[in-house]
Each structure stands twice: as structure tokens, then as C-alpha cells.
Amino acid sequence: MYHASHLDIVKRLKRAHGHLASVITMIEEGRPCVDLAQQLQAVESAISNAKRLLIQDHMEHCLGHGMESGIKNASDALSEFKAMAKYL
Template sequence: MDHVHASHPEIIKRLRRAHGHLAGVIAMIEEGRPCVDLAQQLQAVESAIANAKRTLIEDHMEHCIGDGVADGGKSAKAALAEFKALAKYL
């Protein structure tokens, strides 16, 4: 892997947990559980995924964009373009 951050193992853990949680929601639907319970559990899955995404983006902005500019590895223009590309996922 050539693009690994210190946060990636934690993000993987969160996504695996969300994956298991989503499988549980699917089972709940198949069991005919109440819609309110399903909506609550889907909200929890959605929140877990959103938190993983936020962590990934924040880490990338800090380490890839911020450190890259500070070290002279990226021009301000390139860093701004990369930030704009990420911003649509916030």
C-alpha cells in the first residue's frame, strides 16, 4: 500500500463495525421488525459511516494537503484544487 495514514486502521475498524451493523439491520428487515426500530438502526449505521468519512477527510487535509504545502511538496494552487475536490464530500 503506498497511501496509508495512521488513521486508516481505526477507519477500517469503524467500517467493519458498520458493515456488521448493516447486516444486522438487513436481518431485522427480514424478521419483520418495526419500521421505527429499523430507522433508528439505519441512522446509527449512517452516522458511523459519516464519522469514518469525516476522519478520513480531516486526516487527508492535515497530512497530505497541509504537510505537503508546509514541506514544499505542493504548490498552494495544487493544494487548493485538492481541497476543493475533497470539499464536495464534506
Template sequence: MDHVAHRHASHPDIVKRLKRADGHLRSVIEMIETGRPCLDIAQQLHAVEKAIAQAKKTLIHDHLNHCLDEAMLSGASGARNSIGEFKEIAKYL
């Protein structure tokens, strides 16, 4: 399957969020391995979840705001494809 480069202005922010989540996740692993208190671990896991959820939300909202608008402007076939794509991405909300 060929993928065309697809970038939005929000992508650098999403990458930063995911890298931050990656750092938190690595901390969680280290905390578990070194026997840190469960409360501390749970707090870090919560931070990981929030960072990933926010990255996903930003990605989906950006897609809905930009990609679907562009497809709608391209005519009936673009609109039809956009509706199908919207149904697919909506599963991840």
C-alpha cells in the first residue's frame, strides 16, 4: 500500500506530545523495576494516558477540520470518500 506524505501544522505538536508520553512510559517501567510506590506509578501512568489521548484528539480534530473540508471541495467523489473516512476515524474518538 502506497502512502503519500501527509502532514499538517499540528503534527510537530503531536510528535512532541508523543515523545513526552514515551518519556513518561519509560519512567513508569523504571519505577516498576526499582520498586517505587504504586501511587507514584499510577500518577505517571495517568500522565502517559493523558498525553496520548490529547495527541489522538488533536490528530483527529485536525483531520476533521482540514482533510474533510478539502475533500468536500473536490466534488461528489471526494465527499463520498470523506464520509467513509469520517466513519472510519470516528471509531477512534
């Protein structure tokens, strides 16, 4: 299922991809570890933010709207929530 937030998630993941490519180049160039750690933090942050947005969007649209429109019963929604919660 495609959501409007997926465009933002792709943008965040592309940013992480760019940071990761920079880290690899920096390692190959022998750059200082402090610079490497800073770039790795940027990669981790971009991925974490993308994951958070995906999970929040899923909970709101797939679980919340599904319950409102009667698509999911409470038991199914709870099971799905538990499955997503392990990625928080």
C-alpha cells in the first residue's frame, strides 16, 4: 500500500544513502574518526527518522482509519500494532 508519507520517507532514505556513501569515501581517504562518527550519526538519524515516520503513518492510516471504517476488528488491529511495536 502506498501512502503520501512514502515520498518523504524515500527522501530521508536517499539522504541517508548519500551520507553513507560519504562515509565510505571518507574511510577510503583516511579521514579523521571524528568526521566519520559525525557522518555515521547523520546516517543513523536519517534512517531512524524514516522508520519513525513510516510506523507513525502506518498506525494512523492503516490501523486508525481501518478501525474507524470497520475494516479491521480490534483483535486484528491489536495484533498488527504489536507486530509494528517491535520496530519502535
